[in-house]
Amino acid sequence: MKQSVFLGTLAAAAVAGSFASATTLEDVQAAGTLNCGVSTGVNGFSAPDANGVWQGFDVAVCRAVAAAVLGDPMAVNFVPTTGQTRFTALASGEIDLLARNTTWTFSRDVDLGFTFVGVNYYDGQGFMVPRELGVSSATELDGATVCIQTGTTTELNLADYFRVNNMSYEPVPIETNAEAQQQYLAGACDVYTTDASGLAATRASFETPGDHVILPEIISKEPLGPLVRQGDDQWADINRWVLNALIAAEELGVTSANLEQMAAGTDNPEINRLLGTEGDLGAMLGLSSEFARNAIAAGGNYGEIFAATIGEATPIGLARGLNAQWTQGGLIYAPPFR
Amino acid sequence: MAMDSGAPQRSFTLGMLLYDTRYRSYTIQIFALILLMLGAAWLVDNTIRNLAALGKDFSFDFLWSTSGYDISQRPIEYDSTYTHGRAAIVGLLNTLILAVMACATATVIGVIAGVLRLSKNWIVAKLMTIYVETFRNVPVLIWIIVVSAVMSESMPAPRDFRGDTPAASMVFDAVAITNRGVYVPGPLFDNSLGSFNFLGVQPSLDIIAVIAVIALSIWANVLLLRHAAKVQNATGIRPKTWWKSILILLAPITILLFALGFHLDYPELRGFNFQGGIQMRNSLLAMWLGLSIYTGAFIAEIVRAGILAINKGQTEAAFALGVQPSKTMRLVILPQALRVIVPPLISQYLNITKNTSLGLAVGYMDLRSTLGGITINQTGRELEGMMLMMLIYLVVSLAISTAMNIYNNRVRLKER
Numbered sequence: 001m002k003q004s005v006f007l008g009t010l011a012a013a014a015v016a017g018s019f020a021s022a023t024t025l026e027d028v029q030a031a032g033t034l035n036c037g038v039s040t041g042v043n044g045f046s047a048p049d050a051n052g053v054w055q056g057f058d059v060a061v062c063r064a065v066a067a068a069v070l071g072d073p074m075a076v077n078f079v080p081t082t083g084q085t086r087f088t089a090l091a092s093g094e095i096d097l098l099a100r101n102t103t104w105t106f107s108r109d110v111d112l113g114f115t116f117v118g119v120n121y122y123d124g125q126g127f128m129v130p131r132e133l134g135v136s137s138a139t140e141l142d143g144a145t146v147c148i149q150t151g152t153t154t155e156l157n158l159a160d161y162f163r164v165n166n167m168s169y170e171p172v173p174i175e176t177n178a179e180a181q182q183q184y185l186a187g188a189c190d191v192y193t194t195d196a197s198g199l200a201a202t203r204a205s206f207e208t209p210g211d212h213v214i215l216p217e218i219i220s221k222e223p224l225g226p227l228v229r230q231g232d233d234q235w236a237d238i239n240r241w242v243l244n245a246l247i248a249a250e251e252l253g254v255t256s257a258n259l260e261q262m263a264a265g266t267d268n269p270e271i272n273r274l275l276g277t278e279g280d281l282g283a284m285l286g287l288s289s290e291f292a293r294n295a296i297a298a299g300g301n302y303g304e305i306f307a308a309t310i311g312e313a314t315p316i317g318l319a320r321g322l323n324a325q326w327t328q329g330g331l332i333y334a335p336p337f338r
Numbered sequence: 339m340a341m342d343s344g345a346p347q348r349s350f351t352l353g354m355l356l357y358d359t360r361y362r363s364y365t366i367q368i369f370a371l372i373l374l375m376l377g378a379a380w381l382v383d384n385t386i387r388n389l390a391a392l393g394k395d396f397s398f399d400f401l402w403s404t405s406g407y408d409i410s411q412r413p414i415e416y417d418s419t420y421t422h423g424r425a426a427i428v429g430l431l432n433t434l435i436l437a438v439m440a441c442a443t444a445t446v447i448g449v450i451a452g453v454l455r456l457s458k459n460w461i462v463a464k465l466m467t468i469y470v471e472t473f474r475n476v477p478v479l480i481w482i483i484v485v486s487a488v489m490s491e492s493m494p495a496p497r498d499f500r501g502d503t504p505a506a507s508m509v510f511d512a513v514a515i516t517n518r519g520v521y522v523p524g525p526l527f528d529n530s531l532g533s534f535n536f537l538g539v540q541p542s543l544d545i546i547a548v549i550a551v552i553a554l555s556i557w558a559n560v561l562l563l564r565h566a567a568k569v570q571n572a573t574g575i576r577p578k579t580w581w582k583s584i585l586i587l588l589a590p591i592t593i594l595l596f597a598l599g600f601h602l603d604y605p606e607l608r609g610f611n612f613q614g615g616i617q618m619r620n621s622l623l624a625m626w627l628g629l630s631i632y633t634g635a636f637i638a639e640i641v642r643a644g645i646l647a648i649n650k651g652q653t654e655a656a657f658a659l660g661v662q663p664s665k666t667m668r669l670v671i672l673p674q675a676l677r678v679i680v681p682p683l684i685s686q687y688l689n690i691t692k693n694t695s696l697g698l699a700v701g702y703m704d705l706r707s708t709l710g711g712i713t714i715n716q717t718g719r720e721l722e723g724m725m726l727m728m729l730i731y732l733v734v735s736l737a738i739s740t741a742m743n744i745y746n747n748r749v750r751l752k753e754r
Binding site for chain 1: 392393394417701703707711
């Protein structure tokens, strides 16, 4: 009996691990769709709209990669993952790219065997409380009941923060954002903590967002970015440079509106190299020369995507802040296309 | 030696392995065994190759590294500076606490419902039928989530207890039912004996003393009753024991509790939550009630089957001797029915133990949520964590099975 259990484990592991035949790029091109891991539903970042079409800031990364690799931004098979299942899904080959507001940390990059291809949102962990509690600072939260999503860095930051400030708390571990929202609104916890962007997105979906305040303390650095499996450098490079192309397009003033005009040729050689009218950057990646052009055509440049999904004009209403271009005092910065 | 068996001697040929019925079964068995071993070898090899391809090694060192996460329900001392191994032990204890609680209540519910379903009272019997059929035909996870949702959505929040005219109030000023769980008074000892260190766990000496005294009292009472039975057998007159029993059972524990300065610690609203007393969290209550009422329905059917398996003549014989119906059930029917009931009951207990792993759905921090959930996620050791978790569940289940089999051997029919 003991042995059969052991074999069962190995069988499961073996099935899960049976990839590594062709390169990821060949696999994706052969399948004709990109398997992209997203959240189970965080408004603004990744959630299906009324027609069942996935929309959001992280979804836009998936679509841009699909457009660059397959030429079709809609050729994406979205796989909803929870905080607990996302890494197994990526490691096992169920998904080719994970774009699920995932924090870039040392152990995930080195020990878990993933490669982060960049940062698409600089975030930090915050707290949300009902206004009627009268709390104005996270240091007043001693003894509070806190809802957290398990399997996230927020769980560890929270433990550290309360420990350092010599406060106690009661954790209520929760699997998904939707469940956390329900528990928080029912008053089963006093505080909901996650990345500040996630809090803003969650609050925006409340009936009366004004009844809830996000506390001023940001207790951690949370650089969120897409990631791929370690070991396929070509696939990591493709994803990294598609993200960089979106960022560079904003910096260089290439938008979805003037893309066609710019692609006809400009005086700026960097724009020409980016859009494939000069040089052969695409071929170096194993893609067509128009890969960046397709990626930008999918949802616009980084700034356009930000404005359309989570920016100040949307219900989520996030300011650019740290996520402005480096020329505007932010941290968003793409290496040169050369 | 020169005896002729009469049968023609044929030398052994390879074809006989397949066509001779004396050898064929061995051939098939050995062939199947070789296939099984090849399959196992392929799985092991595949796992090793894939781990190598992922650049991962196979190691349990993560159990000794700092966990970094907190657990709400802690039977032993634990915080985020302890190790992943310690977190797994906390999870295992939570699993066992839940399993024991659910097994006990499920048995009580099951026995009552099973007996009542056979009641001659039409309404009672039909009500029990409805209970059994509703609860065992809906998945247990749904019952757990229903209990959890009802608790968190419809019970008052702790802040509703605040103010001069609060929206909610405590039951008898002692029990607070909130949407975060139920707070009940807990024991406190003024002259505490302290605690000692046992393998990194600090059990309270007070609790141990109380348990020891209660156990000794019960044992003394058993001796007294045995002596009474002996006197009754010898003389036909049973000596009066009730006041001795009461004295033996109550006096020592009362004296001990008085000496320790025992009093109840009532929950009190301080800050965000109730403090003091014992908190039974929503997650525990949801799991406990969900598992109990669900498995109770199965146990009710097992009990009913056990009772129906006893020949009607047994009841009639007991009635003919003038035995009261309640005593007939207790002294004649149930002891015989136990022989039928216990074996399937074992598998229900095992089911409860394994179903505790659904705790993740309501945030109950059992073994699955700690070792199999957060630890695996933070360390990336899926294979090691899953194997260790399966091994622990296997050991726990086998231990329960062994204990119940020993009990079964004691109640089963002794054939001579």
